[in-house]
Amino acid sequence: MEKIISPLLRGLNEKELQDMMDIHFSRKQTYEKNAIIFSAGSIIHEIGIVLSGSVNIENNDLWGNKSILSNVPAGQVFAETYAFSHEPMMVDAVAAEDCTILFLDFNMLMDNPLENRTWQNKIIKNMLNVSMQKNLALSSRIFCTSxxxxxxxxxxxxxxxxxxxxxxxxxxxxxxxxxxxxxxxxxxxxxxxxxxxxxxxxxxxxxxxxxxxxxxxxxx
Structure with a gap:
């Protein structure tokens, strides 16, 4: 499996990354620019990691007004809050350019203890750090629009x-x-x-x- 630099996968070795693919915990998919990856209203169970390209998180109201909440560059994570909460998405995740996304099945991660899978606890611990960084990014946008x-x-x-x-x-x-x-x-x-x-x-x-x-x- 190709080497991935992402805070969510920090500390995982090549064997662990390959095992994730082998048991279908992770999958890769490519998207063209402006393609919808996740749409508002959807209930999802996967986390997205940007392997290449970038993703915009957008809010579109009923009158057609669009607001970009954040840009997710290569290596970073998106949609983790919705995958965890199983609440309908309030935003769209859109390919800002041609991109490749690695999806992780959050249901498998949280609901099924995986015997002898050392990467499971590593990802859960990394998720806490990712969430803290996302809170900082949200605060930054609030400052910018105040x-x-x-x-x-x-x-x-x-x-x-x-x-x-x-x-x-x-x-x-x-x-x-x-x-x-x-x-x-x-x-x-x-x-x-x-x-x-x-x-x-x-x-x-x-x-x-x-x-x-x-x-x-x-x-x-």
Whole structure:
């Protein structure tokens, strides 16, 4: 089985990973960009791990308004809360680009003690850490959308991405429409504000690459 770098599978060896496949606890599937992996309203029993590409977690209301709640890059996990709770999904999991997903059967993990399967307890322990990281990511988005102004939201988001990258030059995982959806604002207004911020000497950008040129005194 190919080597997978994921916090959920930390500490597992190749033999354990292969055993997961052999007993049908895990399976792989590929998706094209914009394909629906899990849809709102579904009751699921599998956790998804992104092996390649990335996945967006989206909320779409009855009026057709879309909001991107998070981007799940390669190695990270999605849908674990719904797989655990067996509650209908309130969001869509959508392929942000061509991607390959490794699915783990959560029912098998939690409901059936697997004799001599050392990987079972490892995954359960890793799940706690993954859940904590997801809570931090959700808190980050709340911070990014709390400002009343588009500039405030952009500065908060770009500052967080800069700190995450450890550099004032960094790439973001969203195109302009996706960034507008993530920050819960209009794309045209967001693009206009980015232009103003560039003219004010705060940032430089080209497509998904940004550079912070000045540290703002306030984020609102």
């Amino acid at each position: 400002s009343k102004t588009i500039r405030g939201r952009l500065l908060t988001y770009l500052s967080s991405q800069s700190m995450k990258a450890g550099s004032t030059t960094f790439d973001i995982p969203f195109n302009r429409q996706q960034l507008a959806d993530y920050l819960n604002t209009d794309r045209s207004a967001l693009s206009n504000e980015l232009g103003k911020m560039r003219d004010d000497g705060l940032i430089e950008f080209y497509k998904n690459t940004f550079r912070l040129k000045a540290v703002p005194q306030a984020l609102s």
